[in-house]
Amino acid sequence: MNKLLKMENLERHYETPAGVVKALDGVSFEISEGERIILLGPSGSGKTTLLNCLSALDSPTGGTYKFFESEVPRNNSEKMTSFRRENIGYVFQFFNLLQDLTVLENILLIQELSGNKDFSRAKDLLKLVGLEAEIDRFPGEISGGQQQRVAIARSIAKRPTLLLGDELTGNLDTETSNKVMEALVGACKQENITSVFVTHDEGLVKYATRVIRIDSGKIISDEKIDNQYDGV
Template sequence: MAIIQLSQLSRHYGEDETLVKALDDISLSIEEGEIVALLGPSGSGKTTLLNTIAALDIPTSGSYQFHGENVPLGHIENMTTFRRENVGYIFQFFNLLADLTALENVLLVQDLAGKRDRKKAMGLLESVGLSGLEDRFPSQMSGGQRQRVAIARALAKSPRIILGDELTGNLDSETSTMVMEALIKTCRKEKMTTIFVTHDQSLTRFATRIIHLDSGKIIEDESGGLKSIAMTAKHTAESVVDNTVDGVKKIGSKIKGMAQSMLE
């Protein structure tokens, strides 16, 4: 079942000569558990699409359904409730509270959602490789460590979808890989749908699906690196089974032939 269903969605700014079509008649279906990378040049509509899915922006036209129900776009309080109950958002610049420790940043989100669970918060920090660092303040951590705190914080309230906007944009390639591995490992374990915006083509290896945008339109929709790996593994397994079956048949034929010759 599709967790996200967008139909003929548009988001326009300005009018007449100043009209900008940030999103232009987008129709898109995303299945539960998919890991989707949004690619495209600056101004292609990636962040606008992500913000619309997060109910941070209101489309000019079209519809948005989440688990088969209409998202209350245009009703600010209802949009806030929708985000609080369903969305975990990871920002490029962490947005951690400097006066709170790593653990306290994670617990705060749980408190706001009415779901405080210290054991789970500690487990999330451990799952992103921060065991033993829970009492450190953001100023005492590296950029990669702070971004992993942000991931744990986004996951803390058990949202249905995780959204990331250039979440590794200000990290070096090695740290970006560590952050993405931590994110994808945890999201797959929790079976969360994940959508992330990136300019970095290399990060598409962490996605099951890649959507390319340009001028507010989807211009390509293809399988990502994770799905390719999964399909390769499946085909390899099938090949092994087929070869094993063929091998057994050949051995059986030889034994049958030997038995017949002995009886003659």
């Protein structure tokens, strides 16, 4: 597998009146194309900070971060935005669908914003996440799990290299979480997208090819796992 990215001794320190908070305290790892990584850790361990650094939403205060061998921009919002636009997809916990647009229109809008409206691809993406029957419904007319699957289709519409999610099943029951994760694994495989998902739900580990555990801003374990679920 080709190397996608590499972080070395990455730090994100915050200066606060009470002293320095080491949200990330020397994080090192590589990610290869095609990996599906679950990032686990207790509240406050640095998971969101790490995702924000991976997506160049936040600037590390130390260490290196390379993406396809190039330094990822930091402390420059214009360059950081274009890095994100070119490479990163994001799935949110609270779906963030536009309520006045249908399922299909939510996808078409995102395509339009990134300058490549493609009706048949939009429909294919919705089919990929099992929503071909719902394309003309409004978000308020489908379940939470279905809405999250629309959000997944939307997040991969621009073919991101790296897809990130922070507690993206945090709002869903176990059965629905499983359906969402199955849709996600299928979509990532089909579109050849590498992914990193933050959760504190150990039950999602079965969808990953690798599990990284973080505590107090440090990686405490990083293991490849036998694939229990590899799509259908």
